[in-house]
Amino acid sequence: MGEKNIVVGIAEFKTARDPDLMVAYGLGSCVGVTLYDRLHKVGGMAHVMLPSSRLHSTVSIPGKYADTGIEALCSALIGEGSNSKFLEAKLVGGANMFVSIIQQAVPIGTRNLSAVREKLREKGIPIKGEDVGGIHGRTMFFNLSDGKVEIRKLNQPNNVI
Amino acid sequence: METGQFTEFQMDALREIGNVGAGNAATALSQMVGRRVDMSVTKVMVLPADAIAKFLGGIEKNVAAVHMPVYGEMLGIALIFFPLERLPELSAMLIGQKEEDPANLSELGQSAIKELGSILTGAYLSALFRFIHIQLIHGVPGLVIDMAQAILDTVLVELEQREEVAIVIETEFLEDDKQLTGSFFLLPEAGSLKKFFEAFSKALGIPSDG
Numbered sequence: 001m002g003e004k005n006i007v008v009g010i011a012e013f014k015t016a017r018d019p020d021l022m023v024a025y026g027l028g029s030c031v032g033v034t035l036y037d038r039l040h041k042v043g044g045m046a047h048v049m050l051p052s053s054r055l056h057s058t059v060s061i062p063g064k065y066a067d068t069g070i071e072a073l074c075s076a077l078i079g080e081g082s083n084s085k086f087l088e089a090k091l092v093g094g095a096n097m098f099v100s101i102i103q104q105a106v107p108i109g110t111r112n113l114s115a116v117r118e119k120l121r122e123k124g125i126p127i128k129g130e131d132v133g134g135i136h137g138r139t140m141f142f143n144l145s146d147g148k149v150e151i152r153k154l155n156q157p158n159n160v161i
Numbered sequence: 162m163e164t165g166q167f168t169e170f171q172m173d174a175l176r177e178i179g180n181v182g183a184g185n186a187a188t189a190l191s192q193m194v195g196r197r198v199d200m201s202v203t204k205v206m207v208l209p210a211d212a213i214a215k216f217l218g219g220i221e222k223n224v225a226a227v228h229m230p231v232y233g234e235m236l237g238i239a240l241i242f243f244p245l246e247r248l249p250e251l252s253a254m255l256i257g258q259k260e261e262d263p264a265n266l267s268e269l270g271q272s273a274i275k276e277l278g279s280i281l282t283g284a285y286l287s288a289l290f291r292f293i294h295i296q297l298i299h300g301v302p303g304l305v306i307d308m309a310q311a312i313l314d315t316v317l318v319e320l321e322q323r324e325e326v327a328i329v330i331e332t333e334f335l336e337d338d339k340q341l342t343g344s345f346f347l348l349p350e351a352g353s354l355k356k357f358f359e360a361f362s363k364a365l366g367i368p369s370d371g
Contacts, residue, residue, distance in 0.1 A: 009211070010314060010317060025220040025221060025308075025310045026214065026220050026221065026308045026309065026310020026311040026312075026313065026314050027311060027314060028307075028310075028311040028312065028313075028314035028315030028316075028318065029314065029315045029318045029319075030314050030315075030318060049317070049318050049321075050318065050321060095311070095315075097305050097307060097311065097312065097315045098228055098303055098305060098315055098316075098319070108318055108319070109315075112318075136307055136311070137307045137308045137310070137311020137312065137314065137315075138311065139220075139221055139308065139310075139311075152221070154223055154264070154306070154307050154308060155264055
């Protein structure tokens with residue numbers, strides 16, 4: 001069984017284990033949330049698009065929203081043999097690349113980040129690292145062997161959290 | 162998505178809209194730069210969102226995009242993509258001043274590129290009105306230089322859509338021997354897409370249930 005490269009697309013969430021690598025390409029205002037269980041070397045990623053499912057009557061794609069996406073990812077990880085008390089989170093993305101399309105008091109990238117943090121607090125999951133905000137997009141690689149996340153950005157050296 | 166695929170007939174109509182739009186834009190652009198600029202439509206297509214980045218050269222390809230909101234009888238976002246490495250030539254054509262670093266354009270260079278995006282969008286939107294009688298206007302343009310997928314990701318979030326379809330018109334500009342391209346993308350929000358296809362079918366005199 002070799003390592004796999006698992007791509008997590010927009011509004012998706014997936015789980016994986018050591019020695020897999022998970023990737024989310026081109027995060028703009030979306031937020032990539034990784035949850036990692038060091039003990040069992042299992043983890044997952046959610047590619048969150050919007051802050052809250054509450055304004056929507058039906059949620060057919062749980063991974064689309066911060067609240068339902070993190071909830072669904074936690075459940076999936078528990079199904080993989082983890083326990084929420086072993087989980088730690090890392091956040092990537094939530095940039096505000098466009099300032100002028102739709103005028104909002106708080107830009108969507110920032111709102112996504114707040115919603116993700118609030119949900120993690122509610123679940124009691126600590127945030128161990130962040131590469132968030134700013135005006136540029138990011139690609140992230142999540143290494144399931146050690147929980148490290150590597151971030152690529154335009155014209156900037158890679159960052160590892 | 163219930164819109165299905167465009168038929169060959171509809172694609173021909175879209176190509177015609179593109180040609181009229183490119184003609185209008187060439188006139189406006191020639192006036193702006195004071196020299197003759199020719200434009201032609203090289204490709205017209207309807208692309209699902211997940212194929213857009215590939216079309217632009219790859220998900221992590223760095224591109225320049227002029228983006229603006231589209232309002233009126235339909236809501237959406239218009240994007241004009243330019244290959245990043247050609248920005249210096251584009252700005253030279255527009256303002257007679259070559260930029261050194263395409264990722265860090267001067268303020269004048271940036272406004273010129275935004276203006277070009279705005280001219281193209283205006284020309285295509287009025288061509289759309291002429292053919293399918295949907296009145297559309299665009300808002301203030303912004304310029305973003307980043308990974309193709311990150312730009313798209315942000316647009317999809319703005320539209321609150323995960324699966325989106327874009328109407329794409331690729332245009333080639335010719336000034337003397339210089340050949341430059343820009344790709345116009347119109348991404349209607351979900352409810353508007355249906356309206357767009359209906360108007361399209363109505364204007365072409367074909368049933369809209371297909």
